[in-house]
Amino acid sequence: MSQMQREHLLKLKIKQQTIQRLREDLIAAKKAAGCGVGDEEQVPEGDKDTMDDLRSQLELLKKEYFTTLAFNIKMQSNVNVELGALYERLPRGLPVVEWPVWIDAQIERLMRDDAASLNDELRARSMSGGDLELRQRRAPSSFASSSAVSRSSRSSSNASRR
Numbered sequence: 001m002s003q004m005q006r007e008h009l010l011k012l013k014i015k016q017q018t019i020q021r022l023r024e025d026l027i028a029a030k031k032a033a034g035c036g037v038g039d040e041e042q043v044p045e046g047d048k049d050t051m052d053d054l055r056s057q058l059e060l061l062k063k064e065y066f067t068t069l070a071f072n073i074k075m076q077s078n079v080n081v082e083l084g085a086l087y088e089r090l091p092r093g094l095p096v097v098e099w100p101v102w103i104d105a106q107i108e109r110l111m112r113d114d115a116a117s118l119n120d121e122l123r124a125r126s127m128s129g130g131d132l133e134l135r136q137r138r139a140p141s142s143f144a145s146s147s148a149v150s151r152s153s154r155s156s157s158n159a160s161r162r
Helices: 003-033 045-077 083-088 096-126 131-138 141-161
Strands: none
Touching: 003 045, 003 096, 045 083, 045 096
């Protein structure tokens, strides 16, 4: 886990502790006021709004953490993935501490799927001779640079034939 991931995880943990402390304060205030604890229907309207605001803030914070975490993993993997769509596929009950493993697994799966579709496309185009341009357009930079080297080798060998 990178330093940025640890920092965001720590921030999330601090926010969750703050929310827990606020919940405990709310429960203590309800007990002091004689309200039923745990029955959300009996929570005064102002407190319901506060609880809804806290839930909303927590969701936004979780989404922000997820996006930062996924972006970091995406950059390390050098793969193009839509982070919003990835967040929508996140299992809702998955604990936050398991998000890095889940995100990494999803990105690995996408990379395998992309590699398989690229191989299929290359095989289909190899018959027509259009595979070099396809490789240069879709392959990782190390593959593209090796294609460029082989292209320059072919150019020099073609020039020597003339």
